[in-house]
Amino acid sequence: xxxxxxxxxxxxxxxxxxxxxxxxxxxxxxxxxxxxxxxxxxxxxxxxxxxxxxxxxxxxxxxxxxxxxxxxxxxxxxxxxxxxxxxxxxxxxxxxxxxxxxxxxxxxxxxxxxxxxxxxxxxxxxxxxxxxxxxxxxxxxxxxxxxxxxxxxxxxxxxxxxxxxxxxxxxxxxxxxxxxxxxxxxxxxxxxxxxxxxxxxxxxxxxxxxxxxxxxxxxxxxxxxxxxxxxxxxxxxxxxxxxxxxxxxxxxxxxxxxxxxxxxxxxxxxxxxxxx
Ligand SMILES: Nc1nc2c(ncn2[C@@H]2O[C@H](COP(=O)(O)OP(=O)(O)O)[C@@H](O)[C@H]2O)c(=O)[nH]1
Ligand SMILES: [Mg+2]
Numbered sequence: 001x002x003x004x005x006x007x008x009x010x011x012x013x014x015x016x017x018x019x020x021x022x023x024x025x026x027x028x029x030x031x032x033x034x035x036x037x038x039x040x041x042x043x044x045x046x047x048x049x050x051x052x053x054x055x056x057x058x059x060x061x062x063x064x065x066x067x068x069x070x071x072x073x074x075x076x077x078x079x080x081x082x083x084x085x086x087x088x089x090x091x092x093x094x095x096x097x098x099x100x101x102x103x104x105x106x107x108x109x110x111x112x113x114x115x116x117x118x119x120x121x122x123x124x125x126x127x128x129x130x131x132x133x134x135x136x137x138x139x140x141x142x143x144x145x146x147x148x149x150x151x152x153x154x155x156x157x158x159x160x161x162x163x164x165x166x167x168x169x170x171x172x173x174x175x176x177x178x179x180x181x182x183x184x185x186x187x188x189x190x191x192x193x194x195x196x197x198x199x200x201x202x203x204x205x206x207x208x209x210x211x212x213x214x215x216x217x218x219x220x221x222x223x224x225x226x227x228x229x230x231x232x233x234x235x236x237x238x239x240x241x242x243x244x245x246x247x248x249x250x251x252x253x254x255x256x257x258x259x260x261x262x263x264x265x266x267x268x269x270x271x272x273x274x275x276x
Pocket of ligand 1: 049050051052053076077078079080118119120121122123124125126127
């Protein structure tokens with residue numbers, strides 16, 4: 001990560017605006033704390049990506065919160081392209097002062113240069129492809145310019161560094177780590193699915209009880225016989241059983257995690273701005 005950080009510090013010198021993607025389900029835990037230092041003095045945009053997977057009411061609170069903190073923001077679904085078209089306008093708004101300064105100095109038609117950053121799996125590549133679309137005409141690596149950076153020219157107003165900056169996820173607390181694991185941002189191999197699923201069910205039961213009832217038909221298990229019992233009930237309902245009819249907790253846990261990550265339980269936000 002030290003190398004990635006150095007690279008980013010170099011790249012950031014070349015750009016006007018840092019466009020940070022966060023996961024709309026965890027806009028705090030998926031936001032890298034060090035980027036504020038690295039991006040000092042640059043215009044800042046935060047895109048709440050995967051907005052299609054999060055609770056829209058909570059996402060609206062996060063948008064307001066980050067705007068209050070001085071960021072330009074947008075809700076985006078990079079997979080479908082929803083919201084992507086507004087991003088150019090937001091980038092230009094974020095750079096309004098710089099554009100104004102250029103004009104005063106007689107510099108016209110200089111595109112603003114943007115860089116996409118975010119933790120792994122947040123949707124950087126999907127977003128860049130969606131934003132650049134067919135116009136993914138790369139500039140910069142012209143003949144004779146061997147070490148030049150690759151820029152994607154979106155139009156006369158905006159250029160994008162074609163390699164996104166990869167940020168490391170935040171592990172500032174056990175809670176942040178858990179939320180990152182639930183969305184699949186931490187290598188599953190080192191985690192215990194039963195624990196993850198039990199904690200996740202606990203959270204969803206507390207915050208979105210109807211979704212659990214609707215999805216798993218376990219009304220009678222909510223809420224008083226506890227999350228461990230809930231996983232057992234789900235195992236039973238879904239036929240996740242080992243020989244002798246013993247609940248297969250690992251299989252049930254993976255089923256729940258998979259349902260959550262595929263938005264089959266519902267649109268769920270995992271943290272709210274007032275806790276952050
Ligand atoms: N539902 C949904 N999925 C997305 C969105 N953006 C990206 N993805 C998915 O998230 C996964 C990771 O995306 P990718 O662009 O590879 O992330 P990167 O590691 O930041 O470049 C892929 O499976 C994408 O299809 C989005 O806005 N909504
Ligand atoms: Mg990528």
